[in-house]
Every structure is written in structure tokens, then in C-alpha cells.
Amino acid sequence: MKLNAFRLFLGFILILSIYLFATAPTPLPTNTTNSRTIPTNLALSILNQENNVARSLYTKEIVLAGKKQGLKFDEDWKKNNLDAGPLPAQFLRETANQIEKSPQPIGLFLGSDFPVNSANRLRGKQLTFFNALKDTQQPQYFYADDINRHIYMAADIAISRACVSCHNEHKDSPKTNWKLNDIMGATTWTYPEAKMDHSNLIKMIVTYRKSVQKTYERYLKNVSSYKIKPEIGDKWPRHGFFLPSSDVFMRRFEQDASASTLISLLNVNVESKIP
Amino acid sequence: MSLSRRQKVAYSLGLSLNVIVVFILLHPQYSSWHAHGPIQSGHTDIECNACHQKSSGTLRQQLQAKVQFLLGNREENVHVATRPVSNTQCLACHARDNDNHPVHRFNEPRFAKVRTKLMPQTCLGCHMEHTGKRVTQNIDICQNCHEDLKIKQDPITTSHYQLVKQQKWHTCLGCHDFHGNHIMTLPDTLTRLISKESIEAYFSDGESPYSQQKHHKAKKKLNET
Numbered sequence: 001m002k003l004n005a006f007r008l009f010l011g012f013i014l015i016l017s018i019y020l021f022a023t024a025p026t027p028l029p030t031n032t033t034n035s036r037t038i039p040t041n042l043a044l045s046i047l048n049q050e051n052n053v054a055r056s057l058y059t060k061e062i063v064l065a066g067k068k069q070g071l072k073f074d075e076d077w078k079k080n081n082l083d084a085g086p087l088p089a090q091f092l093r094e095t096a097n098q099i100e101k102s103p104q105p106i107g108l109f110l111g112s113d114f115p116v117n118s119a120n121r122l123r124g125k126q127l128t129f130f131n132a133l134k135d136t137q138q139p140q141y142f143y144a145d146d147i148n149r150h151i152y153m154a155a156d157i158a159i160s161r162a163c164v165s166c167h168n169e170h171k172d173s174p175k176t177n178w179k180l181n182d183i184m185g186a187t188t189w190t191y192p193e194a195k196m197d198h199s200n201l202i203k204m205i206v207t208y209r210k211s212v213q214k215t216y217e218r219y220l221k222n223v224s225s226y227k228i229k230p231e232i233g234d235k236w237p238r239h240g241f242f243l244p245s246s247d248v249f250m251r252r253f254e255q256d257a258s259a260s261t262l263i264s265l266l267n268v269n270v271e272s273k274i275p
Numbered sequence: 276m277s278l279s280r281r282q283k284v285a286y287s288l289g290l291s292l293n294v295i296v297v298f299i300l301l302h303p304q305y306s307s308w309h310a311h312g313p314i315q316s317g318h319t320d321i322e323c324n325a326c327h328q329k330s331s332g333t334l335r336q337q338l339q340a341k342v343q344f345l346l347g348n349r350e351e352n353v354h355v356a357t358r359p360v361s362n363t364q365c366l367a368c369h370a371r372d373n374d375n376h377p378v379h380r381f382n383e384p385r386f387a388k389v390r391t392k393l394m395p396q397t398c399l400g401c402h403m404e405h406t407g408k409r410v411t412q413n414i415d416i417c418q419n420c421h422e423d424l425k426i427k428q429d430p431i432t433t434s435h436y437q438l439v440k441q442q443k444w445h446t447c448l449g450c451h452d453f454h455g456n457h458i459m460t461l462p463d464t465l466t467r468l469i470s471k472e473s474i475e476a477y478f479s480d481g482e483s484p485y486s487q488q489k490h491h492k493a494k495k496k497l498n499e500t
Contacts, residue, residue: 019335020342028332028340028353078373097372100379109383118423126384144384146391151384171428188383218372 037195038268041141044152044189046201046264047106047208048139051092051187053257054212056159059088061252064162065237071230075116077219083226085219087166089116092187094218098211104204105192107149110156112185114175116167122186129153130186137183149190156185198268205261212253217246312405315480320495326364326404327357365398371491375455389419401453410478414471415444416453432464445471452485459486 062085063073074084086094089110096108111122113130122130129140130153139154158164158180167184168176178184196204223229223243235242244252278286299305306323307314314321330337330353337356343349362378381389381396393412394400403411426435431450438446449468450461462468473484 020339026336027343028336097377097379100377101370107379107382109380111383111385118425119420121385121423123385124387144387146387147382147384147396149382149384172426174425190382190384 036198038198038201039195040150040191040193041139041152042268043196043201043204044150044191045139045154046261047189047204048152048154048187049260049264050205050208050257051095051108053260054095054253055088055092057249057253057256058091058216059160059162061236061238062243062249063088064160066230066243067162069230069237069241071237071241071243077222083228085222086215088163091215091219094215095208095211098214099207102207102211104200104207106204106207107188107190109188109190110185111188112156114173115185116170116173118172118174120185126151126153126186126188133186134183143194144190147190149192150194152189152191153186154189155183156187158182158184201265209250209254213246213250216249220246310405313407314405315402315407315409317409317493318404326360328364330354330356330358360399360404362398365402368494369398369491371456373455373490375451376453386420393419395419407480408478409480412478414448414474414478417447418442418444421447430463445474448474456489456491457483457485458488458490 066085067073072082072084073087074082075087075090076082077084077086077090092108092110096110099106099108111120111126111130113122113127115121125142125144129142129151133140133153133155137155139152141153142151143149144151158167158178161180163184164178164180164182167173167178220232220243223232230237230241230243232243232245234244234248236244236248300309303322303324310323332340332353334356337353340349340353341355344352366378376395378396378398378400380386386395390396393416401410401412401416422439424435424439429435446465446468449465449470452459469484477483477485
């Protein structure tokens with residue numbers, strides 16, 4: 001048997017080329033999109049707007065009004081036998097946990113320069129931008145290259161006297177002279193791309209709302225094991241020893257949040273994707 | 276180039292043996308033969324493909340996409356054969372609602388320094404598999420984030436502040452389990468502390484020194500509800 005090594009080599013290259021190029025099967029899809037895009041800082045500011053509405057509703061209508069009716073709220077609300085609901089910070093953290101379970105690559109965090117729990121103290125670049133946020137009273141946007149995330153930071157403001165008194169009176173609070181409307185910390189959002197598909201933003205809003213709903217439902221699930229249970233239905237704590245059902249809570253949240261979200265979406269300066 | 280009869284037999288035999296070895300190695304029953312180290316005891320019943328999941332597309336599509344990426348004609352790289360193991364695979368069995376240190380929290384920008392050191396944003400940062408160990412970090416891991424810990428109304432006899440000041444970082448895990456999954460009452464004195472040796476043995480895949488009662492039990496199989 002006589003074999004020409006050069007011909008053998010050429011044959012091998014030909015077969016390899018056909019395998020890799022010539023009769024190509026359907027190429028694997030990429031994540032790139034041809035639809036119109038929106039800058040991430042703008043998209044995250046819309047999500048933050050939604051978050052402000054949810055927190056305000058929960059703080060004022062559930063925590064503040066609930067306390068007056070005898071409902072308890074505690075940072076260790078998940079522990080058995082406490083018969084307590086999440087404080088606003090824990091409500092946000094639980095919402096962030098729920099977002100994390102979704103396929104949307106959004107991150108949501110809460111931190112401060114004077115946190116009740118020292119593990120939540122802002123450091124490094126995040127602290128630098130938080131100081132800029134306090135100085136300018138404007139949200140901050142930057143890129144964290146070690147995690148390849150675009151970061152949006154917005155102020156957490158003491159929106160009610162309950163925020164102020166709770167933080168001033170907490171046994172572990174490092175600062176005890178908070179005042180109404182102080183910037184107590186920052187809500188930090190993260191996202192991996194500098195811009196996003198318009199439809200992706202809608203998915204993110206839906207994800208955020210579902211996460212709020214799941215968090216509130218988690219609270220109601222805890223309530224069902226309380227020794228003395230408030231009545232769950234159409235009424236709110238401001239009417240007595242009641243809690244709104246998940247549907248009622250979400251309807252009110254959507255009512256409060258949707259107008260401003262829709263206006264923001266309509267006003268968005270949509271960029272066309274460069275062909 | 277002409278081959279003698281003896282050479283032809285030798286080549287045929289070699290080729291056949293190679294094919295047999297490849298078939299054996301590809302068989303799931305023998306997959307542990309080409310694992311790059313011993314798996315920790317809790318994972319011995321798990322099949323390789325539960326964590327090492329197939330990349331999307333056929334091998335040919337993957338190779339073509341790889342070539343296009345290397346030629347600069349494609350923006351995204353692809354993984355050939357299997358995808359890298361990520362948090363998704365770990366959390367499919369281990370996710371729970373009340374984790375004291377969920378990995379995603381370490382994706383916050385302020386953890387940049389600790390990320391370079393420990394990679395706590397990934398499960399594998401502390402639980403590198405195929406090492407034969409349960410935990411692949413040191414017992415004093417807590418010092419990376421809790422150095423400025425101060426508790427005003429400290430419930431323990433020797434304060435947390437004192438323990439931090441004296442750099443007794445091994446004591447943290449003597450009272451608290453990292454993920455808070457064990458149902459137990461926290462001790463209020465150091466005399467009831469779990470010893471450093473017991474925790475290190477646990478890290479090396481030994482018996483758990485913590486309570487046997489858990490908030491969450493890991494799934495045995497991915498499709499378990």
C-alpha cells in the first residue's frame with residue numbers, strides 16, 4: 001500500500017474545512033439583539049422608581065399603620081415564634097432574594113455608611129460614589145470592572161418618622177441623630193450590559209413586581225402561623241387589625257407605581273441600535 | 276510507504292484497543308475514572324452530568340462557533356462539550372430562603388476586595404469540588420468582612436468586640452454556622468464553643484459538629500421537588 005503523505009495531509013485539511021466551514025449547520029444563536037435599546041442607567045432608574053413606591057407603600061401602610069394596631073415587625077422576622085413581619089430593609093432584601101431567583105441578571109442591594117448591621121457598611125468605590133450621591137443629591141452610575149456590572153446607586157431617604165425613630169433607637173445603630181428626609185443609605189442596582197433591549201426592561205419590571213408580590217406573600221404565610229392573626233382581605237391596617245391580601249396589596253402598588261413608570265417609558269430617549 | 280503484515284496487525288490492535296478504552300471512559304458508570312479528584316461524601320451519589328451540563332448545540336456547531344469566535348466573526352465565545360459549573364447547578368439543590376450568606380450578595384460592588392481573595396460570589400469559592408473536602412477555605416474566613424464588628428448590647432460573656440480585637444477568628448464558626456442552616460441555640464459563653472479541630476475536621480469532609488437538625492435538606496436529585 002502506497003500512501004502519499006502530502007495528499008493525506010491535504011485530504012485531512014479539506015475534511016476539517018468542510019466540517020468547520022463549508023457545509024455549516026445552523027450557527028448557534030448569540031445574545032445580541034437587533035431591536036431598539038435603552039441605556040442601563042435609565043432602565044435602572046425606572047426600576048428604582050418602582051422600588052421607591054413599593055417601599056413607601058409597605059413602610060407607611062403596613063409597618064407604620066400596622067404597629068399602631070399591634071402588629072410587630074422585626075429584623076429577625078424569619079425566626080419562629082416572633083410573630084413579626086419584615087422591617088422595610090428586610091422587605092427589600094427579601095425582594096432582592098426573589099429577583100435573584102429569576103432569569104433576569106439584575107442585582108439589588110441596600111447599604112449605608114452608618115448601617116445598623118455593620119456587615120452592610122459601604123466600602124471602596126461604592127462608598128466613594130455614595131459620598132458623591134450625598135453631595136450632589138443625584139443618583140450615581142458607574143462600572144465595576146471586577147464583576148463586569150454597571151452600577152446604579154440611588155438615595156434611601158428617611159421618608160417617615162418611623163424610619164428616623166427606629167434607626168435612632170436601635171440598640172446597634174452607630175448613628176442616633178437621623179432626621180426626616182436624611183439620606184440614610186443607598187439602594188444599589190447592578191446589571192451586566194451598558195444598554196438593554198426595550199422588551200428586556202419590561203421583563204425586568206415584571207420580575208421586580210413579581211418579586212415584591214412573592215415577598216409580601218412570604219410575609220402573609222408567616223402571619224398565618226401567628227398566635228393572634230390579623231384578618232387578611234380587602235382592608236388595610238389603617239382600618240383596624242387587618243392586612244390586605246396579596247392581590248389587594250399588589251393592586252394598590254400597581255396603581256401607585258404604573259403612572260410614573262409609564263411616563264418614564266414614554267419619555268425614554270430610545271437609542272436605535274447601530275447596524 | 277508500505278506496511279508489513281505484522282505492522283498492520285499491530286495498528287489494527289492498537290486502534291481497536293483505543294476505541295474500547297474511549298467507549299469505557301464515555302460510559303456514565305465509569306465517569307469517575309476521569310474525574311480530576313475525589314468528590315466530597317455528600318455528592319458521591321450525584322451523576323457527573325448533574326453539575327457538568329452539556330453546552331448548547333451539537334459538537335460540530337460548538338466547534339464552528341468557536342472557530343468563528345477565534346476568527347473575530349462572532350462576539351460571544353462558546354464552551355465546547357460542557358459548560359463550566361456555576362452557582363446555578365449548586366443552587367438547584369442547595370437554594371433556600373433564609374441563607375445567612377447567599378452567594379449573590381457578594382456581587383455587590385463593596386465586596387470587590389474580598390472577591391479577589393475568596394471569590395465568595397461563587398459557591399466554588401469555598402466549596403471547590405474534587406478536592407475531597409467539604410469546605411476549601413480556612414476557618415478564619417470571617418475576618419475578611421467582619422473586622423469592624425461591634426455589637427452594642429452583646430449577649431455573650433466575652434464580647435464579639437474582644438474576640439475580634441484578639442483575632443480569635445476561629446471562634447466565629449464555633450457558634451455560628453456560615454449559612455445558618457443548622458437549627459441550634461447559640462451558646463452565650465466560650466466554654467460551649469465547638470472546637471477548632473472539630474470544625475476543621477468538618478471542613479475536611481468529616482462529621483458535622485453542628486446540630487443534625489436542618490432548616491433545609493439538599494435535594495438528592497435535580498428533579499426532586
